[in-house]
Amino acid sequence: MRGSPLFALILALAAAPAAAHAQTPAGAFFTSLTRLCGQTFSGTVVESDATADAAMREATLTMTVASCAADEIRIPFHVGADHSRTWVVTRLPGDRLRLKHDHRHTDGTQDEVSQYGGDTTGPGAADLQRFPADAQSIALFTRTGRAVSNTNVWSLGLTPQVFTYELARPGRLFRVAFDLKSPVP
16 A cells, blocks of 8 residues: 555645645744744834833843744743733634733732733734734723724744834834844843
8 A cells, every 4th residue: 555646645634724724824923933932132222202102112022932832932022121921822723823912010910901902803924913902902902001003913923034013002012023133142
């Protein structure tokens, strides 16, 4: 059977779903992000509100693609000495991705405003994925007096040169770009 055309067809069909998954925009994005695992990069605020984001503009910004599993990537985002933020990108069924923001206090306990984010609603692109606020996030924002954030859309961009994190909503745009050409030791 090993040399038969039927065996070759069975092998090809068995490999097809994995190959197709890697070739989809979300799969390609996730795979490209995992290639950065273990590396740290410095960032710069490139779009923001001058008043609301003044402290962020003045701080040293770094991201570390710290943990890469088959279906989850964890990216701590440090703003100066503040290490409370981690972006969590998860692969979902149906070739979609999820972005969540894990906020922790210095003792490791979860902040009241944590685990917010959203899921991609379409295929996106190999270099850009968008995450509109999900129902859980909208409920959290409303409960904590942050209903202005209910229309948030987060975007992650990834090219060989730059990783971008963006938050957009009517009247608000915040974007940080990280230089992938020069990892931080």
